[in-house]
Amino acid sequence: MLGCEVFQNGVASLLRHVREQGLANVRIAETDSFRVLGSLPETSIGRAFLLFPDPWPKARHHRRRFVRGEVLDLLARALADGAEFRFATDHADYCAWVLARLLAHPAFAWAAEHPADWRVRPADWPPTRYEERALAAGRSPVFLTFQRRPRRSGAT
Ligand SMILES: C[S@@+](CC[C@H](N)C(=O)[O-])C[C@H]1O[C@@H](n2cnc3c(N)ncnc32)[C@H](O)[C@@H]1O
Structure with missing residues (x-):
């Protein structure tokens, strides 16, 4: 797990959880996740989570959002065929932004079949922690699962 x-402070908090739960398979990169994504070998990830980014x-800050074309290309490269990208947010506009970009990207398919698939x-x-905060504030988070489409020779 990476x-x-x-x-x-976030790294320190993560290290505390790792120690408390006795986890032995966790690696932590104290750096920008874009850089990490770009350095991963192709097809090396079985599942990626982006939770409450x-x-x-x-509007003038939208270009800083994690989900954008060039980052999705890096993610698509690193994910194995059939691997999942899981995304959660309590922000309606970011949810719509993500759906629009993932549905338009040739490497991803939205796995939802029923409303419960994104509501639960x-x-x-x-x-x-941010999910707990959202619920405590009366906001309903969404949970989106996308699958990396299998590669065909010469395709993304
Ligand atoms: C809104 S918090 C959500 C934290 C946690 N995922 C949760 O759901 O409780 C966003 C976190 O992403 C981290 N972050 C923001 N941009 C990042 C980036 N480019 N690479 C890695 N972490 C980043 C922030 O430091 C912060 O801890």
Whole structure:
């Protein structure tokens, strides 16, 4: 398991959880996740989570959003065929932004079949602090699962 976090406090908090839970399979990159994605070998990830990323709500800051064309290309490269990209947010505009970009990207397919698929967090998907905050504030998070389409020779 590989976690990315840019802020030292976040890394310290993650290390505390790793120690408390006795996890032995965690690696932490204290750097920008874009860089990490770009350095991963092709087809090396079986599942990627992006949980409650900063929504950058102002239009002039949208270019800072994690989900954007060039990052999706890096993600598509690193994910194995059939691997999942899981995304959660409580921000309606960012949700619409992500759906529009993932549905338009040739390497991804949205796995949802029923409303419960995006309204209810699957059991094998860990809860987070920001999810708790959203629920406590009366906001309903969404949970989107996308699958990396199988590569065909010469295709993305
Ligand atoms: C809104 S918090 C959500 C934290 C956690 N995922 C949760 O759901 O409780 C966003 C986190 O992403 C981290 N972050 C923001 N941009 C990042 C980047 N480019 N690479 C790695 N971490 C980043 C921030 O430091 C912050 O800890």
